Amino acid sequence: MTFWKNLRLLITISAGLLIIFALVQTFPVWQLDPTLDPRNPPAQYEVRWESAEAQQIMHSVCYTCHSNETEYPVYMRIAPLSWVAAQHVNQGRARLNFSEQPLDSINPNVMIAMIQADVMPPPAYRLTHPEANLTPAQKALLIDSIAMTFDRAATSTTSVADAS
Numbered sequence: 001m002t003f004w005k006n007l008r009l010l011i012t013i014s015a016g017l018l019i020i021f022a023l024v025q026t027f028p029v030w031q032l033d034p035t036l037d038p039r040n041p042p043a044q045y046e047v048r049w050e051s052a053e054a055q056q057i058m059h060s061v062c063y064t065c066h067s068n069e070t071e072y073p074v075y076m077r078i079a080p081l082s083w084v085a086a087q088h089v090n091q092g093r094a095r096l097n098f099s100e101q102p103l104d105s106i107n108p109n110v111m112i113a114m115i116q117a118d119v120m121p122p123p124a125y126r127l128t129h130p131e132a133n134l135t136p137a138q139k140a141l142l143i144d145s146i147a148m149t150f151d152r153a154a155t156s157t158t159s160v161a162d163a164s
């Protein structure tokens with residue numbers, strides 16, 4: 001009977017896909033391509049942003065892509081989504097990484113301009129991360145904090161190696 005044949009085929013294919021999916025979870029793909037590594041490398045620098053609220057916004061909104069303190073949502077830890085996420089995070093880190101760049105190598109005016117122009121955080125990211133849709137008040141606070149943090153740049157960047 002073709003019904004049973006088809007059903008058996010369907011079950012075989014599903015089981016096969018399930019096994020492939022499970023194997024992919026355990027496969028360290030970053031040994032082939034390091035940019036797909038979703039793990040956080042150790043931080044060399046830690047910026048102390050002016051005001052606790054700015055600190056919180058920076059960490060929850062910008063540090064996903066611009067630091068070595070990326071926190072992935074549960075669904076983003078599952079391959080192959082985790083590889084896509086890691087690739088995006090790597091693109092952000094390559095341009096700006098608060099965990100690896102001393103503060104005097106970062107231009108605060110570019111950061112401020114990007115927040116003002118609504119370019120950062122990226123619009124596509126804001127679709128799936130409601131907390132990244134900053135209110136005008138949050139933006140103003142963040143911009144003030146960035147300006148103040150860079151004003152006292154000499155003391156605001158602590159090398160983790162120095163601190164320990």
Ligand code: HEC
Nearest residue numbers: 061062064065066091092095096110111114120121122125
């Ligand atoms: C979803 C990941 C993501 C988030 C979240 C994010 N960025 Fe970015 N950011 C990027 C990527 C990717 C680039 C590189 C864009 C390009 O090359 O076109 C970038 C570029 C930048 C640059 C330009 C760096 C340079 O000199 O080229 C600045 C400044 C910046 N981001 C600031 C921020 C700030 C501030 C926040 C938080 C308000 C933020 N970003 C949030 C991914 C992100």
